[in-house]
Amino acid sequence: MEWKPDRTLKTPIYKQIAEFIEKGISSGQFSPDHPLPPERTLAEKLSVNRSTIVAAYEELQSIGVVERKKGSGTWISTDIWGISHKRIPNWGRYVEHGSFVPNIPVVQRIRTETQRNNLINLASGELAPDLFPAEQFRTIFSEQPFEGHLGYDHPQGNERLRETIGNHVKVYKNIEISPDNILITSGAQQALHLIVQCLLKPGDTVAIEDPSYCYSLPLFQSAGLRTLLLPIDKEGVNPEDIVTLHQKHRIRMLFLNPDHQNPTGTKLSLSRRKKILDLSGEFGIPIIEDDPYSLTSFNGEIGPNLKSMDLNGNVVYISSLSKVVASGLRIGWIIGPKKVIERLADAKQQVDFGHSVFPQWVANEFLGSPQFGTHITMLRQRLEERRDQLISSLHHFLGDKTEFSVPAGGIHFWCKIKQPVNEYHLLEESIKQGVAFVPGNVLGTKQGYVRFTFGRGDIPSIQEGISRFAEVLNRIENNKC
Helix, strand or coil, rough: CCCCCCCCCCCCCCHHHHHHHHHHHHHHCCCCCCCCCHHHHHHHHCCCHHHHHHHHHHHHHHHCCCECCCEEEECCCCCHHHCCCCCCCCCCHHHHHHHCCCCHHHHHHHHHCCCCCCCCCCCCCCHHHHHCCCCHHHHHHCCCCCCCCCCCCCCCCHHHHHHHHHHHHHHHHHCCCCHEEEEEEEHHHHHHHHHHHHHHCCCCCCEEEEEEEHCCCEEEEEEEECCEEEEEEEECCCHHHHHHHHHHHCCEEEEEECCCCCCCCCCCCCHHHHHHHHHHHHHHHHCCEEECCHCCCCCCCCCCHHHHHHHCCEEEEEEECCCCCHHHHHHHEECHHHHHHHHHHHHHHHCCCCCCHHHHHHHHHCCCHHHHHHHHHHHHHHHHHHHHHHHHHHHHHHHCCCCCCCCCCCCEEEEEEECCCCCCHHHHHHHCCEEECHHHHHHCCCCCEEEECCCCCCCHHHHHHHHHHHHHHHHCHHHHH
């Protein structure tokens, strides 16, 4: 046996051995008439611990390739050499080897736990049901008959909706744009995926904020991109950091969330916006502006968005209705140069043949109605009330044990825990106590932070959630959990 496991690979040694044996069985190297090599013998030949061989055999047994017979060793399963010659696919290996990287385990755990009815959800980045315009939607359904066709729509999305979005961004965000420069997407998440997959290639370097929502997304890793981090202070990203990174690494694309940034709530200062746009023009770096929150500005002042200041077509702009109307509507959009929009529309067609006609119809009716402005006014007021409740609860239950900057919009609250704490342990104990949040190191490199979402809960649940969180934090501080 000349083969040896490769210790330089990321694949665990026991999985390499299991794969080698499986291939040997298929090729006939290992005969079904004899047991496979004993664990100790194989361990010596491959220069590994016996426990590694045990794990490899258990892996093969779990997928039906081998049978462990007490007293006689490990044998090739008779099922795979029977009359039908059928075998069970190794689905575990398929799952692990796919090119699309899964969410990290803590993110998967949070999403699973937040489905529990008795858990207070301060983690999910969405609006509470009472903030949805449900009554307005019912009015649309009852008074506005659907007159659209039921076939595939325009590759870039329904033309009427794109016209309405064009009017919307002109009125609210001072962005002058043609419907031909708009692509309808299934929320901002799909927009990001399309941009990464279509406009970048493996090995390209991109820069994102630290901390940021993008930090938690595996889409950059799935695309084989190199990700650089830009620290955020009270005015947002420092343009000088962009210069430094670009001189060292040649940034191909810059991803920014300038208004009420997720998770810090920071608003990029006007002077820095101007400087970043100047750098984009100087170095030829495209900017992806993700803008889910600017409409929620509590004082009603919006922007100026980078796209509204962009005179050269350097900014590709993403927004959606997820954070201001309803996440389940799945309506987002990309605004950019026509050739870019056409490229992204072609890719979207390959994925889903275009967006569903019904949510586009609902979005068009609501976004173009006077009710939209009324809804936004209500939303700002209620989100500000929830933010204030969160601040009041932190002061009441935790005193000076936390520190934070107060966001002027958005739905997220970035909170520093002054005492040293393991954020994952804090999360696990909090879930047991019936409250969930997002650990800060899921969203960036800073230690000792948590993100609370005040858009998801009502005022009583925010108060109770912080009370439960404080109880857990105090127990940890006193070494009682």
